[in-house]
Amino acid sequence: MTEIIVPILTPFNEKGEIDGEKVKTHVQNLLRKGVDIIFVNGTTGVGPALSKDEKRKMLDYVLDVTNKVIFQVGSLNMKEVLELVNYANERDIIAVASYPPYYFSIPKDFVVKYFKEICEASKHPVYLYNYPGATGKDVDVNLAKEIGCIKGVKDTNPDFAHTIRYKELGIKTYNGLENLAIASLSILDGTVVGAGNYMPELFSQLREYIKAGDMRKALDLQLKINEIDGTTIPYGKISSMYYLVKELQGYDVGVPRPPMYPLEEDKVKELIEKVRKIWNKSE
Numbered sequence: 001m002t003e004i005i006v007p008i009l010t011p012f013n014e015k016g017e018i019d020g021e022k023v024k025t026h027v028q029n030l031l032r033k034g035v036d037i038i039f040v041n042g043t044t045g046v047g048p049a050l051s052k053d054e055k056r057k058m059l060d061y062v063l064d065v066t067n068k069v070i071f072q073v074g075s076l077n078m079k080e081v082l083e084l085v086n087y088a089n090e091r092d093i094i095a096v097a098s099y100p101p102y103y104f105s106i107p108k109d110f111v112v113k114y115f116k117e118i119c120e121a122s123k124h125p126v127y128l129y130n131y132p133g134a135t136g137k138d139v140d141v142n143l144a145k146e147i148g149c150i151k152g153v154k155d156t157n158p159d160f161a162h163t164i165r166y167k168e169l170g171i172k173t174y175n176g177l178e179n180l181a182i183a184s185l186s187i188l189d190g191t192v193v194g195a196g197n198y199m200p201e202l203f204s205q206l207r208e209y210i211k212a213g214d215m216r217k218a219l220d221l222q223l224k225i226n227e228i229d230g231t232t233i234p235y236g237k238i239s240s241m242y243y244l245v246k247e248l249q250g251y252d253v254g255v256p257r258p259p260m261y262p263l264e265e266d267k268v269k270e271l272i273e274k275v276r277k278i279w280n281k282s283e
């Protein structure tokens with residue numbers, strides 16, 4: 001069966017500290033609602049904004065509930081990357097993952113060396129998190145082939161043809177965009193969806209429609225997902241998720257941490273009204 005992977009958000013308290021109990025409550029609910037794998041320290045989890053200790057803490061909190069985990073270890077500090085890989089080596093998880101070194105302009109062979117170092121150190125399979133829009137680097141199928149040890153890929157890319165090509169390597173292949181979930185769940189090994197934090201049941205339902213061959217219903221549901229996901233953009237997608245989990249899933253996942261700023265009360269009300277209207281529409 002194709003997999004639904006959620007890059008879990010990171011619940012912070014008012015002091016900006018990770019709230020472990022809220023992490024566990026959230027993971028339990030996601031699994032109950034049909035999510036298969038938790039992607040820890042991804043974009044939605046503000047991975048690049050977490051310290052090494054916070055990245056480790058997030059892994060431990062999630063592992064208290066499930067080992068269906070992909071642990072994102074990427075950093076611009078190679079020592080930190082390798083410490084996180086070694087930390088994961090002592091734990092039972094599906095894989096470690098990393099985005100390529102971002103911000104700096106570096107030759108492709110530095111990217112190859114970066115991933116080869118991770119593969120060398122990791123007892124677990126190493127997945128590529130390819131997100132050219134955020135990192136400025138495209139580790140495409142040819143570069144992944146050159147790296148030679150990539151066992152899976154999450155390609156956050158509107159170019160679905162780009163994503164499909166990773167299947168030439170025979171590796172686990174996912175696309176990370178909500179508006180391509182119908183294609184990812186139909187053709188790839190699954191979908192990675194940040195919006196799965198607050199509407200996991202819609203992605204489970206989408207998979208059911210696809211499995212039943214009910215593509216008309218699947219398409220209508222994909223369009224509803226797109227509308228809801230699109231509604232969050234002006235408010236800040238990641239910040240919006242904290243309020244939408246509380247509204248749609250019924251429990252508190254704390255607050256976002258700057259620079260993902262909390263929303264003003266009037267904006268929260270506006271967002272929820274807009275989403276509720278779409279949510280209550282029948283497909």
Ligand SMILES: O=C(O)C(=O)C[C@@H](O)[C@H](O)COP(=O)(O)O
Pocket residue numbers: 007039041042043044045133154156176177192193194237
């Ligand atoms: O949060 C992650 O690690 C994900 O994979 C989702 C990721 O693909 C990201 O949320 C993509 O969404 P946008 O580019 O923010 O629309």
